Amino acid sequence: MNKKATKKFRGFEIRLSGTGGQGLGLSGKMLAAALTSDGLHVAQSQSYEPTSRGGMSRSDLVVTEGIADYPLATALDYLLILDQRAMSISDGMIKKDAIVLVDEELVPDPPTGDFKVHALPLSKTAISLGNLRVTNVVSLGALIALANICSLATLEAAIERITPKKYARMNLDAVRAGYELVSS
Amino acid sequence: MSQMPQRQSLQGNQACALGAIAAGCRLFAGYPITPSSEVAERMSKELPRVEGVFVQMEDEIASMAAVLGSSMGGVKSMTATSGPGFSLKQEHIGYAALAEVPCVIINVMRGGPSTGMPTRPAQGDVMQARWGTHGDHPIIVVTPSSVQEIYQLTIRAFNLSETYRVPVIVLYDEAIGHLVDTVELPDPDSIEIQDRKWASGPAEGYLPYAADEDGVPPMPRPGDGYRTHTTGLTHLETGFPTQVPADVSRVIGRLLDKIERNRDAIEQYELTNCDDAEILVVAFGITARSSERAVNLARESGIKVGLMRPLTLWPFPERKMKELAGQVRHVLVPEMNAGQLILEIERLCPDSVTVSGINRFDGLPIDPGEVLDKIKEISK
Amino acid sequence: MSKLALNLKSLQKAGEKSDHKFEIRDYLRLDLFPHFLCPGCGHGIALRALLWAIHDLDIELDQLAVVSGIGCSGRLSAYIDANTFHTTHGRPIAFATGLKLARPDLHVVVITGDGDCLAIGGNHLIHAARRNLDITCIMLNNEVYGMTGGQVSPTTSLDRYTTTTPLGNQEPGFDACALAKGAGATFVGREVTLQTTALKNLMQEGLSHDGFSFIEVISDCTEIYGRKNELGSSPEMVLSQKRSILPKFDGTAVDKPFRAGNWDTGVLVREDRPEYYKAYRKHCHKVLGTAAVKK
Structure with missing residues (x-):
């Protein structure tokens, strides 16, 4: 999409949502790093509640060509939901024709509307890789495959750049597994 | 700083x-408070690399005092805080104003009053x-509006604080x-940096608060032989x-005048689409x-609407505002x-101009749709 | 009559300056005299002892920074011909902390009072003691808020009358030295004003100590506190203070948080612990590597 940018390109908005502790801040950072390396401008914001573990959590990316006029999310083009309880925070914000990705187990009752919902075994895939905690990275792989917002190679490079060496392999496996959930 | 890439997420x-x-x-003294703590955290990492000092003081009041002590010693100093801490720092901000001690205070605004909503934005x-x-x-x-x-x-x-020997607040x-x-x-290397004027000349008969033409006195540096007295009491030259x-x-009178007479150099604002505007939005x-x-x-x-964005909230760009109000x-x-x-805007507008606000204090930013709706309503 | 008073009398004569002998006039801003202290106030004696100690240590006035707070004690800094900072109520230690961290080359002395240091500024005292930055803190204890007209302070003795304890004080008074010791001060000492040489020597030791040193001077407020409590004239007050010194420091009294009645005097704590600024800088250099640090 970024490469096909036309004059009409007004950018797009992504929200990664779930509960605190799911690593959505980190996956938002990974995705932002990938999009930034593609020459795009990314404004990231997230919830900063005192209950950083267990409470509702969101990580938003407003992606534009230059600096965004308004840097906070208002109308979501892409939405990830990793917890049923986090659904309500995006009420009324999902754009027509948006892509909504949900975990098929953690979000049994996904939102309905004028947008496309994809329910995928994200957490299950993470468990099969041996670590539930990489659900966030599996989700990223699936999201870019669905949304076509950046290439897998770009995201992989970004993940390698910002994850500590110790976890790099695990995250790279996770992002690829997520990507393949959609594209294979 | 030196190996910093040009383009980055920050x-x-x-x-x-x-x-x-x-x-x-080169000195930061602070106390942890949401949502400003990242300023302190980053300073604690950066300052040791430039032979500076980071100190986390025992409370908000002490951190402002330490900033002033350091600045009076001749070192550029700063603190960062939010609502409750900003309230606690006020006495020392007054000391800085009266004793003309340069200092920078970062105030990251959160919901108030009192403890309010520590993680929610506000402009109160x-x-x-x-x-x-x-x-x-x-x-x-x-008052900045972007990273x-x-x-x-x-x-x-x-730069302003050093130039005018006045406390400067960065409010966002x-x-x-x-x-x-x-x-x-x-x-x-491309950044313009201003340092305060230092006292020079004979120590004999030296008057630490005798101002230059610009209304600002040069500052004596301890150890340079001037041996002056600094007090929060109203003092002579x-x-x-x-x-x-x-x-x-x-x-x-001079203290107040040093800002007034330099308004043109201090005031800053940005105008968007104002040339033919019939409706003006003023926001920061x-x-x-x-x-x-x-x-x-x-x-x-x-709709013929423009935006005035003050970058200096105080002094408010008064002349420009009056001009636009006309x-x-x-x-x-x-x-x-x-x-x-x-x-402040109402004060500067003639009666012929209608001034209205959009106000919320519920911890949510005012979103573009809300402003647009109001503009449309006004334009009818 | 206090030694300061005697010296001030001698100021009127044309005295010859000596390189060795301590002449208080060399250290004062004489154009500010007459000073504002009441007759009989012990603060002047403390000021003289401090300047005498500075003289004997050959500390250059250009390199001396004196930071004071608010109250009678706070006004003393103005009389010293050094870099002087009359700051806000209770906060001179916090100002001094910033100053010393920014300018470790300066000798930084705090002059404070019992209200300034132990009530509104108590938090700064305990953390300065913990941090162990090289500051000499001299607390003049006259058991009362003199500047504001004689209200009860954190060191006012039991049953004493003040303008806010018209029926007699029932709050126990702090033992400031015990407090400083408990908070980790590496040098703690106390002296009464009558023993001027001992007081000067104590200050000299405190100034020489590399770390946070806390010195309590048992001063007297004859004019307000003394009068209200019928404690007699200034000589009577200082003599009674001298009589209340424990005959021998046995190391026990300083461990009680409240004043027990009698005073331990002299050096009460002397401990070797890394001075904070030096430790901070050394550690930063060690972790980062000296070469990585850009001045």
Whole structure:
């Protein structure tokens, strides 16, 4: 999409949502790093509640060509939901024709509307890789495959750049597994 | 600083810290408080690399005091805080104003009053930033509305503080402070840095508070042989206390005048689409960003609306505001408080201009749609 | 009559300056005299002892920074011909902390009072003691808020009358030295004003100590506190203070948080612990590597 940018390109908005502790801040950072390396401008914001573990959590990316006029999310083009309880925070914000990705187990009752919902075994895939905690990275792989917002190679490079060496392999496996959930 | 890549993702509060380092800040004294703590955290990492000092003091009051002690020792110094801490620092901000101690205070605004909503943005400290400490006093308040601008205005805050020997407050909301954005920081060597005027010449008969032409006295550096006295009591040019009415009028008058007479150099604002505007939006911080989008969208539907974004909140760009008020028929002031900046705007507008606000203080930013709806309503 | 008073008398004569002998006039801003202290106030004696100690240590006035707070003690800094900072109520230690961290080359001395240091500024005292930055803190204890007209302070003795304890004080008074010791001060000492040489020597030791040193001077407020409590003239007050000194420091009294009645005097604590600024800088260099640090 970024490469096909036309004059009409007004950018797009992504929200990664779930509960605190799911690593959505980190996956938002990974995705932002990938999009930034593609020459795009990314404004990231997230919830900063005192209950950083267990409470509702969101990580938003407003992606534009230059600096965004308004840097906070208002109308979501892409939405990830990793917890049923986090659904309500995006009420009324999902754009027509948006892509909504949900975990098929953690979000049994996904939102309905004028947008496309994809329910995928994200957490299950993470468990099969041996670590539930990489659900966030599996989700990223699936999201870019669905949304076509950046290439897998770009995201992989970004993940390698910002994850500590110790976890790099695990995250790279996770992002690829997520990507393949959609594209294979 | 030296190996910093040009283009990077940076958080507002971290940009503030990097701006301070680039401006020459070499001491930070602070106390943890949401949503400003990242400024302190980044300073604690950066300062040791430039032979500076980071100190986490025992409380908000002590951190402001330590900043002043350090600055009086000749070192550029800063603190960062939010609502409750900003309230606690006010006495020392007054000391800095009276004793003319350069210092920079970062206030990342959160919901108030009291403990309020620590993680939610607000713009409720507009008046406190101006009048938080008691008595008539000079102060400068700059207000950035993007991560990039936090960096730039933090540098400017130091420059203004050093130039006019006045406390400078960098006022922004949690939304901008916690925003991580793509920024391009300038090459540090290209940044214009101003240092305070230092006292020079004979120590004999030296008057520490005798001002130069610009209304600002050069500052004596401890160890340079001037051996002066600094006090929070109203003082003469000698630095020693006075209560003689004529003297008090003169010395306090100069303090206030050093900002007034330099307004043109201090005031800063940005205008968008104002040339033919019939409706003017005046907004700062995150609200200026919503307004920018709203103004752009309104323009697309043919409404003659412009945006004035003050970068110095105090002194407010008064002359420009008056000029624009003579051109437009309606001024809209969206702000995340119950109506503070609007008081200043109303003061500057003639009766023929209608001034209205959009106000919210529920912890949510005013979004572009809200501003657009109001613009449309006004334009009917 | 206090030694300071005697010296001030001698100021009127044209005295010859000596390179060795301590002449208080060399250290004062004489154009500010007469000073504002009440007759009989012990603060002047403390000021003289401090300047005498500075003289004997050959500390250059250009390199001396004196930071004071608010109250009678706070006004003393103005009389010293050094870099002087009359700051806010209770906060001179916090100002001094910033100053010393920014300018470790300066000798930084704090002059404070019992209200300034132990009530409104108590938090700064305990953290300065913990941090162990090289600051000499001299607390003049006259058991009362003199500047504001004689209100009860954190060191006012039991049953004493003040303008806010018209029926007699029932709050126990702090033992400031015990407090400083408990908070980790590496040098703690106390002296009464009558023993001027001992007081000067104590200050000299405190100034020489590398770390946070806390010195309590048992001063007297004859004019307000003394009068209200019928404690007699200044000589009577200082003599009674001298009589209340414990005959021999046995190391026990300083461990009680409240004043027990009698005073331990002299050096009460002397401990070797890394001075904070030096430790901070050394550690930063060690972790980062000296070469990585850009001045």
